[in-house]
Amino acid sequence: MELIPRPCFGTLQEFAFLNPETLDGELPIVMDFLNRCPVGSLPIKSYILVKQFLARHAEPTRYANYRACVERLLLWSILEAKKPLTDLNEDDVQEFMGFCATPPDSWVANNSCRRFTPAKQRSAVRFNPNWCPFCFNKPAGNEERMAYIAGRSGLAMQMSVVASFFLELHCDDLVTINPAQRLHAAGFYAPNHAVHTGANIFNDEELAALMLTLRDMADEDIKHERTLLMIATVYYLRLQPSEIDSLGADLTISALGLTGDGTYDLVEDKFPGRWAWKIHPEFLTNYVNRYRERLGRQFIPSERDQTLLLGKIRGKGSICSGHARLTFRTVCKTVIERLTSSGCVVAPNSALRTASLLWLRETSLHHATRTMGMDEVIRLVRNSGAETAFQRYFAWRD
Structure with a gap:
């Protein structure tokens, strides 16, 4: 039988x-x-x-x-x-x-x-x-x-x-x-048609212009160091706006812990999806350490530095997602103005004109697919099913 x-x-x-x-x-x-x-x-x-x-x-x-x-x-x-x-x-x-x-x-x-x-x-x-x-x-x-x-x-x-x-x-x-x-x-079973076209992300040139402008702004005025760190945090931690509100008050420099493969993770149990952050070391090298040096905190061991990654420029506590969105749009306008004044043409459909704060997260996740396997990327997406993550970040690629 x-x-x-x-x-x-x-x-x-x-x-x-x-x-x-x-x-x-x-x-x-x-x-x-x-x-x-x-x-x-x-x-x-x-x-x-x-x-x-x-x-x-x-x-x-x-x-x-x-x-x-x-x-x-x-x-x-x-x-x-x-x-x-x-x-x-x-x-x-x-x-x-x-x-x-x-x-x-x-x-x-x-x-x-x-x-x-x-x-x-x-x-x-x-x-x-x-x-x-x-x-x-x-x-x-x-x-x-x-x-x-x-x-x-x-x-x-x-x-x-x-x-x-x-x-x-x-x-x-x-x-x-x-x-x-x-x-x-060999991709024998990859989809014939794109499920996701790669929309709602910055291309490499746009992201480079955004971060370079932020660095220039921070060099000119130290108060913009906080803005630079905020934008970098959203990108490298792949934060959704809702996570800015729910996790912002606990996201301190001391929460960043070095893992065995050279990346960083949020080491405290209060953060959801333990080992699901995989933060590139360049975040620490290029942004966190820069902020600590400019603000005179480099002498405090990073594991004891309670500085908020999403802290307010003035006052205590972390910024809310609404404040983060407004800051991000202001920075994008500044990028467009500086590019235009230098003789560059910013297309009407450029991401710098149309992007929302969520685009930083989408761009970071798409960049992750260049060097990581599907299992790792699914961990990074958080709060999403495996098949949804596959279709959104892998199935559309050539």
Whole structure:
């Protein structure tokens, strides 16, 4: 009798109680399913590898997407390929991606639904018979059911997660060759059409003109050192306007801590998404240290410097997002005036004329995609789903 694909992982809250290294606390119904799978596919071993991968990505912004993608790979490997995950080669991965493009009807649900039936006792939990690894975005209703065909962005997301999974196996010396590396690098499953066109960001010349003008303003008048530090903070910390309001009072120089890879992070637990900031060291070198020197604070150890990164020019406390927006627009006007007076033509559609404060964050995130992998960038986005981040910052690129 052919086995029906069944869910292996619950919600993020339920997953948090599992031990990545052992089978303690597993749902009995899941263990029973895995024990009935082909023995040659080493289902338990493959399951543990997937669980360990998910444990490294057990965050609200990515868990559900990663779970869906890597669970499909697990089920396909043990039910269709009948091979352990560590035995899959490049041809297998390519076959799996073809399977994801047009899965059989038995793997596709009419709509999204619960994975398990709720029960007070874990031993009483059962599979929801309506669940499948794939599902249509909308209910089929009374209309004749159409064949499921995956979208390009969905396949690209699937490929990225699969590549990340095998990359981790390779880094842990569990596979000698990453079978997804060449396929992913070649962009075989990248979207044909741009999901995001790169709008609402500064180009390199505009950003350079903005920061150079700010430096000149600060050189001419020390009160603008605070403005320079504020703009640099929004850019390098990729702050949303709402985060200026909610975090500004706690964003001090002392909160910046050096990490093992040479970047900086906000080391206090009060900041959401610990290790999700990855601040480039040039922020400290070119802006924070400059401010400390100009204001005579370089003799205070930075870890004890309580100076606010978003502090007011006059008075105590941090600025609000409204004040930050007004300051930013004023600086942009000054940039345009200085460029015009020097003989440069600033186009009517230039970002310097139309940009909002949020453009600084968007520009910083797009710059991050030049040197960072998708996993790292998704961490930096914060408060956004993995697929949304992928489409916004990766899928549109050539």
